[in-house]
Amino acid sequence: MGGIFNYTYYNVIAWNKSGGYERFAERLLECDVIDVEYEYLLFLKFDNHTEYSIPDLDDLIDSLDKIYSKISSPFIILTPRKTAPILTASEDEFVYSFSCRIDLFNKLIKSIQPKNSLSSTELLFELFDHLITISIDREDILIRQIPITDDFVSSTTCGDVIIPHRGDNDFLHKALRLLTHIEGLSIFVGIDQEITEQLQVIMDEFPHVNFYSFTPNPIGPYVIRNRLIECSTNNLQFFHDSDDISCKDRFEKIAGYMNNNDCEYCGSHELRVDYYNRTLQSVRFPKDASQALASAPWFPLLHPTSAITRDAFYRCGTLSEERIFGNDTKFLLNSFFYIPNINNVDEFLYIRRIHPGSLTTSEETKLGSPIRLELTFRWNYDFQLIKMGLLELDKSNLIFYPTSLIVDFFKTSGSSP
Secondary structure (H helix, E strand, O other), X not given: OOOOOOOOOOEEEEEOXXXXXXEEOHHHHHOOOOOOOOOEEEEEOEOOOOOOOOOOHHHHHHHHHHHHHHOOOOEEEEEEOOOOOOOOOEEEEEEOEEEEEHHHHHHHHHOOOOHHHXXXXXXXXXXXXXXXXXXXXXXXXXXXXXXXXXXXOOOOOOEEEEEEEOOOHHHHHHHHHHHOOOOOEEEXXXXXXXXXXXXXXXXXXXXXXXXXXXEOOOOOHHHHHHHHHHHOOOOEEEEOOOXXXXXXXXXXXXXXXXXXXXXXXXXXXXXXXXXXXXXXXXXXXXXXXHHHHHHOOOOOOOHHHOEEEHHHHHHOOOOOOOOOOOHHHHHHHHHXXXXXXXXXEEEEXXXXXXXXXXXXXXOOOOOOOHHHHHHHHHHHHHHHHHHOOOOOHHHOOOOOOOOOOOOEEEEEEOOOO
């Protein structure tokens, strides 16, 4: 195939399972469709501000072939493998590389205008956004670090997915379209707004998803998560925000890791999709979140990436309900004193979208806002005092506070009890 010495622009490789490879110039992206006699495409481009190891193309294509033999038409996002941080979240490289079937690529590329944007750093952003927008028969999204190691877990996932929803109904629809392809999951959605005609159409489309309506609203995501877990039945509870995306293998990999490592609370790395800057970026978390928290009140786990056992969730006293934002951070700090083994899987399994209108971007509640800074200081201060033996946990700001509102909720559809 010949050596590739510059990965700061797109290198396009096409191949067939039966053998035969060909490398194409980046200008191939200017075409309306890629009209070549191959089955699969690989687009390689790496962040020029990040160190990376030159991939062995034969090994990489062989690893991708193994994935395609298991899944008929995945969209595989690729980024260089990097050591996970020790203490807190690390905002790492921007992500540009991917692989997919050529027919899937052509379907996506036809929907993007103008074509001159396709050679820019926004190519993967555009393709991904269209992938989760247009109707595709099988939308399996995977993220792999290069070199690719263990790809599949030979275990069956059985768990509940807990989704509070307020905001853009299209986001919820896209999340459910991907989740309902995955076996072994019971999905619970709590609606924190008026049930419009659009929402009713979504509920009708997914009759096996358990939808609950909450009043008054907004009641906040923490009240909803607590009530939905009360209604659920499985021991393993997966958190999920309604504006985000889970990779196909998120649930089996986290469940497998928790089973094999006696872990009760576990997250993963996130792929951050930024709708302000039109970028994808790797954000890695420490493998041992408990060890990180033993050092200081760092940020070693992202709540919506995580799963927790029912026993551990109630041992921690559930999520505090006194406000509609921030209490997932409070829960993590509190859980340190009840759960000895908080971990992250060293893989990208969750895709988080940064967009206008969310609690983390809205002016009053955004990250770095005065109220968030005040709460973080208060929680971190008490966290350190408790570890030093100078403050009792049940007298601290980390304890559970219930909502002051009278909560009413009822099931609107779904097949599970």
